Amino acid sequence: MxxxxxxxxxxxxxxxxxxxxxxxxxxxxxxxxxxxxxxxxxxxxxxxxxxxxxxxxxxxxxxxxxxxxxxxxxxxxxxxxxxxxxxxxxxxxxxxxxxxxxxxxxxxxxxxxxxxxxxxxxxxxxxxxxxxxxxxxxxxxxxxxxxxxxxxxxxxxxxxxxxxxxxxxxxxxxxxxxxxxxxxxxxxxxxxxxxxxxxxxxxxxxxxxxxxxxxxxxxxxxxxxxxxxxxxxxxxxxxxxxxxxxxxxxxxxxxxxxxxxxxxxxxxxxxxxxxxxxxxxxxxxxxxxxxxxxxxxxxxxxxxxxxxxxxxxxxxxxxxxxxxxxxxxxxxxxxxTEQAASRADTSNQNQITAKLLEQTILTPTISRFRFSLSNAATFKAGQYVTIDASEHLDFGYSHMRDDDPRSLNDDFVRTFTVSSPPGLPPHPSKRLADDEFEITIRKVGVVTDLLFKHGLKKGAEFEVGVKGFGGEFVVEQTEEKPVVAFIAAGVGITPLMPCLTSLELGSLRLLWTLRAADLGLALDMIKNTQGLAQSLTLFVTGMDPASDDDKRSLKNVEEHGVQVEYRRMEKGDLERLMPEVRRWYICTGTGQRSAVLQWLSGQEVLYEDYNF
Structure with a gap:
């Protein structure tokens, strides 16, 4: 080390x-x-x-x-x-x-x-x-x-x-x-x-x-x-x-x-x-x-x-x-000095928009949002969508903005992993309409605050710009490497979500660190994905002994047959799986990822940075 x-x-x-x-x-x-x-x-x-x-x-x-x-x-x-x-x-x-x-x-x-x-x-x-x-x-x-x-x-x-x-x-x-x-x-x-x-x-x-x-x-x-x-x-x-x-x-x-x-x-x-x-x-x-x-x-x-x-x-x-x-x-x-030219050059640019259709509350700070696109656009499992909320949040130049000083240098463009499976081959899912997609996000900043604010408003139409879909973080199994492991923390589980319909869950080893307050996210996944509970080891942190909600959520998780550990993930948890796992996927914060990469030295590891 x-x-x-x-x-x-x-x-x-x-x-x-x-x-x-x-x-x-x-x-x-x-x-x-x-x-x-x-x-x-x-x-x-x-x-x-x-x-x-x-x-x-x-x-x-x-x-x-x-x-x-x-x-x-x-x-x-x-x-x-x-x-x-x-x-x-x-x-x-x-x-x-x-x-x-x-x-x-x-x-x-x-x-x-x-x-x-x-x-x-x-x-x-x-x-x-x-x-x-x-x-x-x-x-x-x-x-x-x-x-x-x-x-x-x-x-x-x-x-x-x-x-x-x-x-x-x-x-x-x-x-x-x-x-x-x-x-x-x-x-x-x-x-x-x-x-x-x-x-x-x-x-x-x-x-x-x-x-x-x-x-x-x-x-x-x-x-x-x-x-x-x-x-x-x-x-x-x-x-x-x-x-x-x-x-x-x-x-x-x-x-x-x-x-x-x-x-x-x-x-x-x-x-x-x-x-x-x-x-x-x-x-x-x-x-x-x-x-x-x-x-x-x-x-x-x-x-x-x-x-x-x-x-x-x-x-x-x-x-x-x-x-x-x-x-x-x-x-x-x-x-x-080029303003006339700029107006001429940008007037015909076609901006794709996404209409917010529904917000599903999963935990006090995590929700799933469903959108429909104004124009045809396709995405693959493991991709992210780039959302432009500048129309709602960019108020032009201000000398000072004490209520939100960081917005002075913010373009209000964010990427979120698409958490719904695509409707395209080789593993199409028709759970949503062809022009719809979902993101599952935590309320952590000015753009997510905006979505949470408008998501529960009934009858009020709300749209954001979409710059496109990108990324290549796909979780897959092959004949040569049938058993794979996915290590997640919190909403780092989202890249796995759209891939679940194409995986043999019996050959998936899912190790997920989750705060007790976010157990609703795990329950939602378990209920919507038959067979996932048997592949899941949940490492629960931040339990509040006085919280009836935490106790109730934890009981529901255990009743589905999930293996629950009341601690943080350790090196031994990974070593026990090394004889059978041929490929490891990681989506955690940088600190935990650094430790996991050291534990998995010599193993085939794939991970994606989401720190941007």
Missing amino acids: TFYQALEFHDGEKLMQKKLHVPGLDNPTVPMLSPQAANMLQRAPLLAFGTLDPEGRPWTTVWGGNTGFSKPLGNNMIGIRTSVAAKLDPVVEYLVGSDAKGEVVKEEGEGRLLSGLAIDLGTRKRVKLAGKMMAGMLGSEDSDGSMENIQQGVLQLVAHIDESLGNCPKYLNKRDIHPAATDPELVSDSATLDQKAMDLIHKVDLMFLSTNSGSHMDTNHRGGSPGFIRCLPQEGGSTQFVYPEYSGNRLYQSLGNMILEPKAGFCFPDFETGDCLFVTGTTEILFGRDAAEIMPRSNLAVRVTITAARYVASVLPFRGDTGEFSPYNPIVRYLA
């Missing part, structure tokens, strides 16, 4: 969190290469990378094409061997030199600052890395090692990782990545961008950025609908662009770095052509009214003044085929 001291947020991050009224948070960044990061590093077909030039300016690039080009070496070291453009990639130049010719470059002392983002656009998974370069080399793919007149080189890099962090899949549009040859050609190197470069900025739906706190770097992405980044009108001198900061995990690591060091490096990749615009510049964080005056409907944005740039054709060693857009993507927010 690995133990480490939690990292503190630095002053820039603390200031951002204070400015945006974020309650106290623990820093989830770990001071090492975590197992999750090591695993993701090997599976990611892309790796964005950032470093500093001799003037201390950040630059960012992105490499890849195939999986497996980067891997952990042990002792928090990673190794990278990948095809790159042999010239004109600024990060390659600043790490190993522009005239390396296959020579090893070793860093003296602590090493050169760098940061990375291992990312898989096919699954929308990513993990951040930060550390220092130990050694690197740019060689030739030719057998003689000659660097003369070649366009594509091989970069080898060894780095020590001292920070890593997994991130949520928000604002990532799916792409199928495959390798491609590089043939780099410098198109422009002016800080005043030409039309071709500005067109690329307005085209991309994904950019990568790197920032610096002084002691560490950070590389991350910003994504959205094509055009979410806007160039300001040219008035001579360097080009400026603005992008909105959408609602995220509220750690504010990139923005916190900009508070301390108002500089950032960006790359804008063209997945179709392999072109890339590399820029570095000074940054200004725009809050509240300042953001809204430049980019209406934004409470937080960043304005960048470019100080150096390179537009390089055919510099990327990969291409990407466009897939599904993220259901989180907001409508493009145009600049105030």
Whole structure:
């Protein structure tokens, strides 16, 4: 078992969190290469990378094409061997030199600052890395090692990782990545961008950025609908662009770095052509009214003044085929100077809506909500629905809102697991109409409060926007792996609900931790799913000896034949099942999941993050 001291947020991050009224948070960044990061590093077909030039300016690039080009070496070291453009990639130049010719470059002392983002656009998974370069080399793919007149080189890099962090899949549009040859050609190197470069900025739906706190770097992405980044009108001198900061995990690591060091490096990749615009510049964080005056409907944005740039054709060693857009993507927010264009471009956008039909109260804080869709839409078992409640909750800009300060930076878009089974093959369920779906949720925030408020109003029609369905957390059995286990806590049971009609319950081992006050949720599932009780072990916590409701609910559960344990789940509960279980599914809070993953070391485990 690995133990480490939690990292503190630095002053820039603390200031951002204070400015945006974020309650106290623990820093989830770990001071090492975590197992999750090591695993993701090997599976990611892309790796964005950032470093500093001799003037201390950040630059960012992105490499890849195939999986497996980067891997952990042990002792928090990673190794990278990948095809790159042999010239004109600024990060390659600043790490190993522009005239390396296959020579090893070793860093003296602590090493050169760098940061990375291992990312898989096919699954929308990513993990951040930060550390220092130990050694690197740019060689030739030719057998003689000659660097003369070649366009594509091989970069080898060894780095020590001292920070890593997994991130949520928000604002990532799916792409199928495959390798491609590089043939780099410098198109422009002016800080005043030409039309071709500005067109690329307005085209991309994904950019990568790197920032610096002084002691560490950070590389991350910003994504959205094509055009979410806007160039300001040219008035001579360097080009400026603005992008909105959408609602995220509220750690504010990139923005916190900009508070301390108002500089950032960006790359804008063209997945179709392999072109890339590399820029570095000074940054200004725009809050509240300042953001809204430049980019209406934004409470937080960043304005960048470019100080150096390179537009390089055919510099990327990969291409990407466009897939599904993220259901989180907001409508493009145009600049105030573009308002006429924005009205013209957004007037024809079709918004799917969902009408709230029924609320079924299961516990004091958990209810099931049934909706009908305005347009045809399909979903699969294990998917989530993305609901947009901004029409009811977004009241525009406010300088202060003491009753709900977090709403100043909230887009009121939430994802909820669909808890009803789909009406599609291979295991259709016709319990609901074709245009209906259900979610089973706890009342925990402003959007769920809204649903609970309107759910019991009789005769009052209530609708919310639906951005789409997504996700792939499907619980399934196979001939090779017939016995599976599902470990849940609280409403973490919801991904299993739509899959129950397709499972052989006799080969399901369900271990569920539940508070006594929420036993009504378990009773509802047991009554609606014949045979589930015999597969269920319930770990009941928070029993109130004086509560008649708790005693009555517990008696009802036991009468159905459920095995009940009056304690928390322990390692031995899992070890007893290991001889027969071939696959484990987990949907719990992060703390319990960390413990369970350690208990299941060496087992096949699937889990999904719902912390976004």
